[in-house]
Amino acid sequence: MDPKEKMKIPRQKMPEQKPEVRRGNFQEVPFGYPEETAMLEAKRCLQCKKPGCMKGCPVEVKIPDFIRLIAEGDHWGAIKKIKETNSLPAVCGRVCPQESQCESMCIVGKKAEPVAVGRLERFVADLERKSGKVSKPQIAPPTGKRVAVVGSGPSGLTVAGDLSRMGHKVVIFEALHKAGGVLVYGIPEFRLPKEIVQAEINFLQDIGIEVECNTVIGKADTLDELLNNGFDAVFVGTGAGAPIFMNIPGENLIGVYSANEYLTRSNLMKAYLFPEYDTPILTSKVVVVVGGGNVAMDSARTALRLGANEVHLVYRRSKEEMPARTEEAHHAEEEGVIFDLLTNPLRYIGDDKGKLVAVECQKMELGEPDQSGRRRPVPIKGSEFQLAIDTAIVAIGNGPNPLVPSTTPDLKLNRKGNIEADLRNCKTSKRGVFAGGDIVRGAATVILAMGDGKVSARSIDAYLKDPAWWDLPTPEPEPQPEKAPKATKKPE
Amino acid sequence: MHKIVRTDTLAPSMFLMEVEAPKIAEKRKAGQFIILRIDEKGERVPFTVADSDTKRGTITLIYQVVGKTTAQMSSLRAGDSLLDICGPLGQPTHIEKFGTVCCIGGGTGIAIAYPIAKSLGQAGNKVLSILGARTKELLFYENEVRAISNELLICTDDGSYGQKGLVTDMLKQLIDRGEQLKLVVAIGPVPMMKFVARMTKEYNIHTIVSLNPIMIDGSGMCGCCRVSVGGATKFVCVDGPEFDAHQVDFELLTKRLASYREKEAQAYDMYKHACKIGRG
Numbered sequence A: 001m002d003p004k005e006k007m008k009i010p011r012q013k014m015p016e017q018k019p020e021v022r023r024g025n026f027q028e029v030p031f032g033y034p035e036e037t038a039m040l041e042a043k044r045c046l047q048c049k050k051p052g053c054m055k056g057c058p059v060e061v062k063i064p065d066f067i068r069l070i071a072e073g074d075h076w077g078a079i080k081k082i083k084e085t086n087s088l089p090a091v092c093g094r095v096c097p098q099e100s101q102c103e104s105m106c107i108v109g110k111k112a113e114p115v116a117v118g119r120l121e122r123f124v125a126d127l128e129r130k131s132g133k134v135s136k137p138q139i140a141p142p143t144g145k146r147v148a149v150v151g152s153g154p155s156g157l158t159v160a161g162d163l164s165r166m167g168h169k170v171v172i173f174e175a176l177h178k179a180g181g182v183l184v185y186g187i188p189e190f191r192l193p194k195e196i197v198q199a200e201i202n203f204l205q206d207i208g209i210e211v212e213c214n215t216v217i218g219k220a221d222t223l224d225e226l227l228n229n230g231f232d233a234v235f236v237g238t239g240a241g242a243p244i245f246m247n248i249p250g251e252n253l254i255g256v257y258s259a260n261e262y263l264t265r266s267n268l269m270k271a272y273l274f275p276e277y278d279t280p281i282l283t284s285k286v287v288v289v290v291g292g293g294n295v296a297m298d299s300a301r302t303a304l305r306l307g308a309n310e311v312h313l314v315y316r317r318s319k320e321e322m323p324a325r326t327e328e329a330h331h332a333e334e335e336g337v338i339f340d341l342l343t344n345p346l347r348y349i350g351d352d353k354g355k356l357v358a359v360e361c362q363k364m365e366l367g368e369p370d371q372s373g374r375r376r377p378v379p380i381k382g383s384e385f386q387l388a389i390d391t392a393i394v395a396i397g398n399g400p401n402p403l404v405p406s407t408t409p410d411l412k413l414n415r416k417g418n419i420e421a422d423l424r425n426c427k428t429s430k431r432g433v434f435a436g437g438d439i440v441r442g443a444a445t446v447i448l449a450m451g452d453g454k455v456s457a458r459s460i461d462a463y464l465k466d467p468a469w470w471d472l473p474t475p476e477p478e479p480q481p482e483k484a485p486k487a488t489k490k491p492e
Numbered sequence B: 001m002h003k004i005v006r007t008d009t010l011a012p013s014m015f016l017m018e019v020e021a022p023k024i025a026e027k028r029k030a031g032q033f034i035i036l037r038i039d040e041k042g043e044r045v046p047f048t049v050a051d052s053d054t055k056r057g058t059i060t061l062i063y064q065v066v067g068k069t070t071a072q073m074s075s076l077r078a079g080d081s082l083l084d085i086c087g088p089l090g091q092p093t094h095i096e097k098f099g100t101v102c103c104i105g106g107g108t109g110i111a112i113a114y115p116i117a118k119s120l121g122q123a124g125n126k127v128l129s130i131l132g133a134r135t136k137e138l139l140f141y142e143n144e145v146r147a148i149s150n151e152l153l154i155c156t157d158d159g160s161y162g163q164k165g166l167v168t169d170m171l172k173q174l175i176d177r178g179e180q181l182k183l184v185v186a187i188g189p190v191p192m193m194k195f196v197a198r199m200t201k202e203y204n205i206h207t208i209v210s211l212n213p214i215m216i217d218g219s220g221m222c223g224c225c226r227v228s229v230g231g232a233t234k235f236v237c238v239d240g241p242e243f244d245a246h247q248v249d250f251e252l253l254t255k256r257l258a259s260y261r262e263k264e265a266q267a268y269d270m271y272k273h274a275c276k277i278g279r280g
Ligand SMILES: Cc1cc2nc3c(=O)[nH]c(=O)nc-3n(C[C@H](O)[C@H](O)[C@H](O)COP(=O)(O)OP(=O)(O)OC[C@H]3O[C@@H](n4cnc5c(N)ncnc54)[C@H](O)[C@@H]3O)c2cc1C
Pocket: A095, A096, A097, A150, A151, A152, A153, A154, A155, A156, A173, A174, A175, A176, A180, A181, A182, A183, A186, A187, A188, A215, A216, A217, A218, A237, A238, A239, A240, A241, A263, A294, A295, A298, A325, A401, A403, A404, A436, A437, A438, A439, A443, A444, A445, A446, A447, A449, B219
């Protein structure tokens, strides 16, 4: 097929549950590509000599190569190719912000819609998992070295997998009773089925990694105790898990949740199956979600599925500035989430039992751009109004969890309380301690956390082979994976 | 999995459970707690570590049956297991030699006050303990508390045991007879803690209470355990559970504890119903 013909094939749609149906269940929204569709989509790739797409991927998946293999019908070859650089393709294919990463840099995207890299990645990853024939990687002979990984989010899982392949013994310590980090407690089932994450954890355990859940490092053992008690190095991937509130009146009323609490009750504790499962969650009629990111979208869509009649998303800027993935905002709107844009909550109002009954908001308008380049929202005087609600979910961001930093005095932090680490090698200020993912970057993405995991594994391996590595100057600066700018939106 | 090695009934609806958790037994300090899950469908519920035995590798929990999870716990026997125990959690009690201290335990609070009183005693303080209950049969741990206290005062609301009265009356007696109390530790039902706080504020005695809000993760991630202390929002699981009693907003705590009252009642009723059917 010549490029012209290729360009004529439209981007293939992924079949999904109808909005009216899916807002009543927790099953995954898209069904994934059938094989023919995947092969047709794969044919759209121009097999560029200088593929832009790879520059947009923080872990440099060999995109043209794996897509060519799909087009040729060699799906197993494709999955092997992806796994050379990305150990969690079923996850990334679903949750990566492709429209601002790989797909935003696709050459086809300049004239038409970009090649659906994420959907193709998901297609082969699902095929592999469903076949049950996950190939075991080659594992180097044991080195006798032991590494502790604190936190089992995407950064921790990646560093553990890579180090284990290099022959090091890895123990993952996780605070919660299930491993997976945000992938299990935050991102809902309808966007990332938990079975996928569990399959990854099982795989890591199969290759010899120990996972110790229910262990809060800083409370059980400190980093120093780990280093003094048989671990040669430690990786800290504890994420950005401390909820931020706005500090406005009424935030402690019954019915005001942090997004973390709301999502944890629903996802991790399966409150949507109450009373079969013991953990309750409020049954709501009218819900307000504050924020405009993925976390806000997930909360709003969860509230709908838990039976709310009306869900408002209150965001203080306009739709253009919304940090959520385009696809997720689109899904939320289709399901009936009402977007109250350029609106900001001022206070929550409760009854005499301390229950939330209303929120007072204010309208905003966009002023001059701020440091982030986004136009700053400015309140409009006299625009205050009240909305009767029974549930509010605050999804304005998360800060670093303080438990490890506060018990490790010699670990340098930045102004915001994130651990300082050189992202070229993930070295921290404390010898033998490496860090990556959201605890270093602040709330970022799954794939950036995994990228840090990869870098850390390489560094830790070098350090374990020769402790003098620690004191070597860092070689020439590698380009740092920055947060890619948000791409302009293209309707599907 | 954590094997239960011993269970005991301390009073009607008040139970003890000794369970294997060697690492926690070794690490835990007075004032700290754990979060457990009985089984895969279970809720995550917090309990204070009332005692530990490093040789046996066990911790002791003392709990009152108030709902589904605690009722289910009371149906377990030695040899059964709990699925998860996470801990130790929370800040340990600040222990030093203060001089004369008074530890007050009311109801379930006795279990929480006991390890604190024990540690304060070991640090060389003169420990005056007060235990209070509604009625005689609800009182437990009398001997244990007596063994670690310089003096023990007991009161019941109905006068069926010890003196008739409230723990605040006992505290007043100590103050009136001239005890120079450097610290009061008051742990029990929220109203009790509130009244003790009100009294000690008058006398300007530093007072600590241990708060028991609803929790999930216990690691500062969800914010469900938030309380207001001195006008600022705190997370009890990481900033507490102990706070300066004179700064705590007890009204807010009481209200937030009622967040899920209807759902909890529903779960408890279903459980009781299922048990009846199970017994035939
Ligand atoms: C609701 C939600 C939706 C999101 N959607 C997307 C999306 O669509 N796409 C995307 O790319 N990104 C998304 N993100 C962001 C992404 O999930 C994070 O950037 C990523 O998970 C960070 O990975 P991590 O390895 O740094 O840590 P996390 O995933 O945060 O995991 C950290 C783990 O460490 C554990 N831990 C913390 N402290 C301790 C301790 N002291 N001891 C032991 N364990 C500890 C925690 O319990 C947790 O399990 C979303 C985030 C949220 C909350």
